[in-house]
Amino acid sequence: MKLYYGKDVAYLEKEGNVFSKKIDSWDELINRTGLSSYLVSDLENWQPKEDEFTVPATPPIQSQEIWASGVTYLRSKTARMAEAEEAGGGDFYDRVYDAPRPELFMKGTAARTVGEGGTVYIRKDSTWNVPEPELTLFISAEGTIEGYTIGNDMSSRSIEGENPLYLPQAKVYDNCAGLGPCIYVTDTPIPQDTTIRLEILRRDKVVFDGSIQIDQIKRKFEDLVEYLYRACSFPYGCFLMTGTGIVPPDHFSLNPDDEIRIHIDHIGTLTNAVQFCPERK
Template identity: 60%
Template sequence: MFLLYRTPSGMQLAQQQALRDVSLSIDEVFRSSDPLNLLQQAWEKGEASAEESTHLLAPVGSQEVWAAGVTYYRSRTARMEESEQAGGDRFYDLVYDAERPELFFKATARRIQNPGDPVGIRCDSTWNVPEPELTLAINREGQVFGATVGNDMSSRSIEGENPLYLPQAKVYSGSASLGPCLLVGSLPGPESEISLRISRGGEEAFRGTTTLSQLKRSYEELAGFLFRENDFPDGALLMTGTGIVPNHPFTLQADDIIRISISGIGTLENTVAMASDIPPSGQR
């Protein structure tokens, strides 16, 4: 098992408290038919890192990022509540039990925020929440080989107004973050905990936890539907849905701090900013 970190100066691999600098790219890992073996070879050729990088980049290269919805019962209930007035609640009830999962495009690599970068909330949404999600790393052959922590930011008032507004509620500046690393060689099991903490003005504004035992669909099932009649030559990342949804009327505010932790992977931390204040990706 390895933890793969992407830094401005290159890649670092961690294993059993040891850290090494390795010569490979994140795209090489996703394009490999055997990512674990590739990392083992890189580890053997690597050199001990002088220090742990304090600036981490999201573990994504040329990959598209997709997301699954309504994969936890809590998410089903929350989506039905937010869309009931618009008459869209029935759709979420149906997809929870359907054979085919809800999958949607979330972001290209350039739209993903790094650990420590701000994530955005829309000025035209009155109800904004983070969605903590285990995110699967899938190679070009459709094999799930690793996982990271994901934050699928969501404008719930927009999606609740009409389910057809989903792309606007989900895809905008600063709407996703990944990190702090990529776990390869061992995937989190059902007992693994996902926790969400939101701080505001130095005090805790929200705390929630769930476990992966509440995830309705298997990793392989979700990856299989994503790759069905589709191809990803650079592999893909797939957010698996959320089991933690803050109750209304809680909504994020600028300068809130979001911390999402998953057992065995680590903690992804981001501050909150207005989406319009987040610099374009080419200027970061």
């Protein structure tokens, strides 16, 4: 099933049919253990949608935080080591890739997140900007994985590469995250042969195209969740980006007016436009 957020209404796509329901709180709807079973049992209270369904632009997040995992794929480790080598921090990424404790950091909240068709920003003070397409978990307040969505973890790689301590500035700024278009809700884990694909278009031409299967991730999703929830509580649940294994070549950087398309099997496609982040003074 696919669950979409339309502000005061939720949409549920099941077996090719779309249903709608007025809601007072998206938080209350999604933040529960056994979300899939609940939606099936509650379907009688949803109304069939007769007219054509348009995917809402609202990202599927209300009061949740978005966290992210780093260096979970071998390709990501190699890229991070190369970009940080000049600053003397390359071995940090090698060590965290093999360490029991994963790299976890807070990415943002709804205020810094855009949904399907929204515009993500690149920093003007960064010379190397890329999207990082990531399978993203939705986790309940109790720490159970209840669904999956697509995350676009925008990254200012020249800033992070200058010094690993600059990671928060490279990762967290206005419109630094894309999320959506829905939450794929299932009572079984997403298949390990699920493919993530990234396309970047410039003037309607594909300038980068890459893909990877999620079975290439080094860490178990349950282990990432366990570390995240060790000392943090999430009363509304949490979204966790699980890292990227698709890294554009070093000579590539996003430009304003580029278009980012991230497709993940079973979930759909998240499309974002690109612009410079307005300067705040």
